[in-house]
Amino acid sequence: IAGITQAPxxxxxxAGRRMTLRCTQDMRHNAMYWYRQDLGLGLRLIHYSNTxxxxxxxxVPDGYSVSRANTDDFPLTxxxxxPSQTSVYFCASKEEGGDGADTQYFGPGTRLTVL
Amino acid sequence: xxxxxxxTEMTATEGAIVQINCTxxxxxxxxxxxxQQHAGEAPTFLSYNVLDGLEExxxxxxxxxxxxxxxxxxxxxxxxxxxxxxxxAVMDSNYQLIWGAGTKLIIKP
Numbered sequence: 588i589a590g591i592t593q594a595p596x597x598x599x600x601x602a603g604r605r606m607t608l609r610c611t612q613d614m615r616h617n618a619m620y621w622y623r624q625d626l627g628l629g630l631r632l633i634h635y636s637n638t639x640x641x642x643x644x645x646x647v648p649d650g651y652s653v654s655r656a657n658t659d660d661f662p663l664t665x666x667x668x669x670p671s672q673t674s675v676y677f678c679a680s681k682e683e684g685g686d687g688a689d690t691q692y693f694g695p696g697t698r699l700t701v702l
Numbered sequence: 703x704x705x706x707x708x709x710t711e712m713t714a715t716e717g718a719i720v721q722i723n724c725t726x727x728x729x730x731x732x733x734x735x736x737x738q739q740h741a742g743e744a745p746t747f748l749s750y751n752v753l754d755g756l757e758e759x760x761x762x763x764x765x766x767x768x769x770x771x772x773x774x775x776x777x778x779x780x781x782x783x784x785x786x787x788x789x790x791a792v793m794d795s796n797y798q799l800i801w802g803a804g805t806k807l808i809i810k811p
Contacts, residue, residue, distance in 0.1 A: 629706065629801030630745070630789070645798070677744060690735070691799065693744035 590614070591694035593678050599700045600668050608663045608697050610678030618681045619661040620691065621645075621653060623674040630677065636661055668701045675699070704728045706802035708790050713808045714780055722775045722788050722805045730795020736764055736775045737789040739804065745789055748775070777807075785809045 591612045600606050612619065617638045622630040632645030636655040650672060652664045661680075665672055678694040705727045714720040726734070733752040737745035751757055751766035751773060763776040775788055787804040794800055 627803060629803045630791075630799075631801070632798060635798070690747045690750065692747070695744050 591678055591680055591692060593676075593694040593697050595697060596695070597698040597700075599702065600665075602668055602670060602701055604668050606665045606668055606699070608665075608676055608678075608699070610661045610663070610694055611659050612661075612678075612680045612694075613659065614680065614682070614692070615658060616680035616682050616692075617658070618683065619655065620679040620681075621651070621661070621663045622677045622679065623647065623672075624677060624696075625674050633663065633676075668699075670701045673699060673701045704792075704794065704800045706790055706792060706800055708788075708802040708805045710803070711806045711808065713810060714777075716780055716782060716809055716811050718780050719776065719778050720780060720807065722777070722790075722807065724773045724775070724790035724802060726771050726773070726790070726792045726800075726802075728792045728794045728800055731768060732793040732795070732797055734764075734766055734773050735791045735793070735799065736773075737791065739787045739789055741786070748788075780809050782809050782811070 594609045620635045621633040624630050631647050633651050634653040636642045639658045642653050676697045679691040681689050681691045683689050708724045736748040738748050739745040749764040756765045761778045766773045787806045789804045790802040791799040
């Protein structure tokens with residue numbers, strides 16, 4: 588399967604619980620991204636990784652952590668979920684690393700509800 | 703600060719032409735992207751402009767004026783399947799995308 592997969596598709600979570608959203612790509616892309624999308628707002632970058640072994644903070648990193656142990660996987664962890672983290676989460680990737688103005692491709696998203 | 707502005711919603715008729723505008727103020731510029739997003743789905747790439755002028759791709763065209771901080775997406779011969787949100791995004795000096803909130807396009811028969 589070519590592209591980006593995300594799991595789970597949707598999840599309802601109790602506040603205070605820990606949750607990891609999974610993202611895997613098989614395109615051998617260097618850069619990967621996590622965004623959240625909320626009604627009335629543009630996509631907001633949470634964390635990114637320009638290449639395996641490196642990560643960086645985006646616009647809204649608080650409450651989230653990431654790791655990039657290999658090229659294909661880029662999991663996003665919520666250490667202790669809060670209701671304001673209710674959102675749709677998209678993982679994306681692009682072929683080039685940091686200094687590349689090429690296209691980002693998106694996974695299907697994870698709809699997360701924190702109660 | 704960085705800002706991308708586009709209309710919240712537009713309505714057009716099947717078979718007609720619609721222009722969706724986007725204005726931007728960003729720290730640096732490495733290109734402007736348009737994405738389409740159907741409800742409940744992921745954004746998909748439509749176009750990329752880095753030089754001034756018009757890029758045409760089938761029924762869709764995208765225009766850029768860097769001096770005015772302005773772009774538009776032109777959709778011709780509208781079809782019902784074009785009902786979606788259209789997202790404008792600018793790649794800033796750090797090669798990160800800054801996103802507008804999107805324009806919801808409603809197509810009426």
